[in-house]
Structure formats: C-alpha cells, structure tokens
Amino acid sequence: MSTKPGSTHIRHLRDLARYRFKLTCMITGEKNRAQNCLTVSNLKLDDVFSDVFGKSSRSITEYMLAHPGEIFDVAPFVDSRCKTPMEEIQAAVDGAISPEQANKLRQCLNHIDESEKHLEEIEREILRLSDKYQAALDLIRTVPGFDKNPMTAIQILSEIGGDMSVFPSAKHLVSWAGCCPRNDQSNKRIKSTRISRAGNYIKPILVQVANGLLRSKKHPEITGRYKRIKSHRGHKKAIIAICRMLLTAIWHILSDLKPYTAEGFLESRPVNKAKVLTTSQALNLLKQRGYTIKDDIVPAMN
Structure with a gap:
C-alpha cells in the first residue's frame, strides 16, 4: 500500500485527521463560551479547579443549573483527591447565574458533550485506518x-x-x-x-x-x-x-x-575558518547574546 500524500487511503486519513482538528477547535471554542458564562456570573471555578470541565467542577455546575439561586455545600461534589481547600471552593461558587446565562451555559455544555462523543467516534476510525502505517x-x-x-x-x-x-x-x-x-x-x-x-x-x-x-x-x-x-x-x-x-x-x-x-x-560543528573575529569583536558578540564576561579567578597560593 502506497503511503504517498496523494494516495487514496492516506488522503482519506488526512481528511479525517483535519476534521478531528477542526472538531477539537470547535470544542475549545464552546468551552471558552461556557467559561465566559461562569466568569460574568462571578463563579470562579477556574481558580480552584485545574479543569473547569472535570468531574468535580462539572458536578457543581450541573447542580447550580438544576437549583438556581440555592446555597449548597460543595463537599459532596468534590473528589477526595482534590488538593484545594474546601473553603476556597465554597467561596468560588459565591455567585448567582442569571436565567439568560444559565440557558447559554446549558446549550454550551450540551454541545460540548455531543461534540466529544462525535470526536471519540472519529478517533476510533482514524486509529483503524492508521493500522496500515x-x-x-x-x-x-x-x-x-x-x-x-x-x-x-x-x-x-x-x-x-x-x-x-x-x-x-x-x-x-x-x-x-x-x-x-x-x-x-x-x-x-x-x-x-x-x-x-x-x-x-x-x-x-x-x-x-x-x-x-x-x-x-x-x-x-x-x-x-x-x-x-x-x-x-x-x-x-x-x-x-x-x-x-x-x-x-x-x-x-x-x-x-x-x-x-x-x-x-x-555533534560538534566543524570550525569555519572563513569567519575570523578579534578578541574585542568576540567579547561584544557574547555580550549581545546575553553572556556576562568575568575575569579569570586565580586561586591564591599558600
């Protein structure tokens, strides 16, 4: 099987890989829109979680969407491996999401979930086609x-x-x-x-x-x-x-x-004999490249 860029099989693999790239960019865009909804609602989950769309953060977000305006304890939703203090997480959800922002956030999350499922299917097909190479x-x-x-x-x-x-x-x-x-x-x-x-x-x-x-x-x-x-x-x-x-x-x-x-x-490069520098030129070149020139320290004789 030929692996040249113009062959039919590699062209099909390239089309799927490019589609995966665009799908990944689209998911990133939706995550940015969802993050914006949280930010304008004073919900600072990105300050306490490394992944705003991880298991713990997503559970908190889903509860807030299902119970708007309700004050709740975040402890049951946080994974035991989370190193952020519970007080900081509780303070991060001290905000209120408006009905308009809640609707936008719900649409973004649904689109993210659908796109990620589609992405998994595309990746399985890409892995199947790549077995030949x-x-x-x-x-x-x-x-x-x-x-x-x-x-x-x-x-x-x-x-x-x-x-x-x-x-x-x-x-x-x-x-x-x-x-x-x-x-x-x-x-x-x-x-x-x-x-x-x-x-x-x-x-x-x-x-x-x-x-x-x-x-x-x-x-x-x-x-x-x-x-x-x-x-x-x-x-x-x-x-x-x-x-x-x-x-x-x-x-x-x-x-x-x-x-x-x-x-x-x-490997050491061969010396180019055509390039000759004087001592002052060599020192200026080293200074331009960020080096600090110091005098040699002669050890004291006992």
Missing part, C-alpha cells in the same frame, strides 16, 4: 514529543505521508510545511523574512510539540538550540527553528527507516 508511526513516535499522544504522530503522517521520496531533501519538506523564511527580496534588498502561510494543519501541531519540549530536560539538543536562537532572535523564531529541527528528524528517520537519535544534533 504502523511501521512508519512507530518511527515517528521515536522523535521527542510524538510519543505521548498517538494522534499527534498520525496527524503528521497523514499530512506528509510515509514515503519521503516525494521530498528530494529535508529542506523541501520544511519549505512545503511553511516552516522556513520566505524568499522575498528584490535587488539585494530583503523585504520580509516571515514564514509562509503554508502548512495550516501541520504547523500548529509542530508548534504545540515544540512548546511542550521546552519544559523537558530529557532532550538537551532541543532546549540548547532553542536557548541559543532565543537569545538573539526571540521566542517565536526559536520555536519555528525547533519545528524545522523536528521535521528534519522525521524526514531522515522515514528515509533511512531508522529511529531517532540525538547524536547528530549534539
């Missing part, structure tokens, strides 16, 4: 950030396919995904270095994975590259650089059919 998915999951959620690897595979022969090099894949600067210059004058608008579905996934990897200490090749670029280019360009790094790794492992290793990124 298990070998390629296993390789992608060796890349940092793609091993936790199986849907993340499937979304990447559905967009790029499993056959890297359609991309002559990793740079072609990066350009196709819209993770490289545009070539926008005229008469040696560079007009813009912004990334292109390509990759509307693959780029958000890569950015999400890259941001998650910054909190991990298991992959110094990624955090080190991010810190080097951020020091003089800023957070956004550093994140896009990590996205290029991840895509390059995916292209190589699918081309060579070998799992991800960090050795290639941790």
Whole structure:
C-alpha cells in the first residue's frame, strides 16, 4: 500500500485527521463560551479547579443549573483527591447565574458533550485506518514529543505521508510545511523574512510539540538550540527553528527507516575558518547574546 500524500487511503486519513482538528477547535471554542458564562456570573471555578470541565467542577455546575439561586455545600461534589481547600471552593461558587446565562451555559455544555462523543467516534476510525502505517508511526513516535499522544504522530503522517521520496531533501519538506523564511527580496534588498502561510494543519501541531519540549530536560539538543536562537532572535523564531529541527528528524528517520537519535544534533560543528573575529569583536558578540564576561579567578597560593 502506497503511503504517498496523494494516495487514496492516506488522503482519506488526512481528511479525517483535519476534521478531528477542526472538531477539537470547535470544542475549545464552546468551552471558552461556557467559561465566559461562569466568569460574568462571578463563579470562579477556574481558580480552584485545574479543569473547569472535570468531574468535580462539572458536578457543581450541573447542580447550580438544576437549583438556581440555592446555597449548597460543595463537599459532596468534590473528589477526595482534590488538593484545594474546601473553603476556597465554597467561596468560588459565591455567585448567582442569571436565567439568560444559565440557558447559554446549558446549550454550551450540551454541545460540548455531543461534540466529544462525535470526536471519540472519529478517533476510533482514524486509529483503524492508521493500522496500515504502523511501521512508519512507530518511527515517528521515536522523535521527542510524538510519543505521548498517538494522534499527534498520525496527524503528521497523514499530512506528509510515509514515503519521503516525494521530498528530494529535508529542506523541501520544511519549505512545503511553511516552516522556513520566505524568499522575498528584490535587488539585494530583503523585504520580509516571515514564514509562509503554508502548512495550516501541520504547523500548529509542530508548534504545540515544540512548546511542550521546552519544559523537558530529557532532550538537551532541543532546549540548547532553542536557548541559543532565543537569545538573539526571540521566542517565536526559536520555536519555528525547533519545528524545522523536528521535521528534519522525521524526514531522515522515514528515509533511512531508522529511529531517532540525538547524536547528530549534539555533534560538534566543524570550525569555519572563513569567519575570523578579534578578541574585542568576540567579547561584544557574547555580550549581545546575553553572556556576562568575568575575569579569570586565580586561586591564591599558600
């Protein structure tokens, strides 16, 4: 079975993965609307619960909708594993929801429940279709950030396919995904270095994975590259650089059919003899990148 992006099977998988992406965005939008209903009603559940739509918070919300204006004890609705003091939770529900906001909140919650059930059905179908590409998915999951959620690897595979022969090099894949600067210059004058608008579905996934990897200490090749670029280019360009790094790794492992290793990124780069700096120039460059220059401390002789 061909795994090129244009094949019928991978195209069907890509359509379902994109539909799942849009459905997830729609659920997030409905949750924001429901959260707004609680906020304007002075119900601060987001201050005491990490997930406003979790089991404990949802039970409290349902009781308030069924018994509007009633003062009640929240203890029976809170899970025993909740670490927030009961007094703070009780104070968080010290508000009143109007009939209009209650009706809007009920509609949002019903829509969320229906959408999540539909999302589960879509994910089951996606997992069924992705069985044919298990070998390629296993390789992608060796890349940092793609091993936790199986849907993340499937979304990447559905967009790029499993056959890297359609991309002559990793740079072609990066350009196709819209993770490289545009070539926008005229008469040696560079007009813009912004990334292109390509990759509307693959780029958000890569950015999400890259941001998650910054909190991990298991992959110094990624955090080190991010810190080097951020020091003089800023957070956004550093994140896009990590996205290029991840895509390059995916292209190589699918081309060579070998799992991800960090050795290639941790190898020392050869010295470019064409770039020569004086001592003062080198010190100024280090200062611009955020380094503090100190004199060597000579240990005292006894």
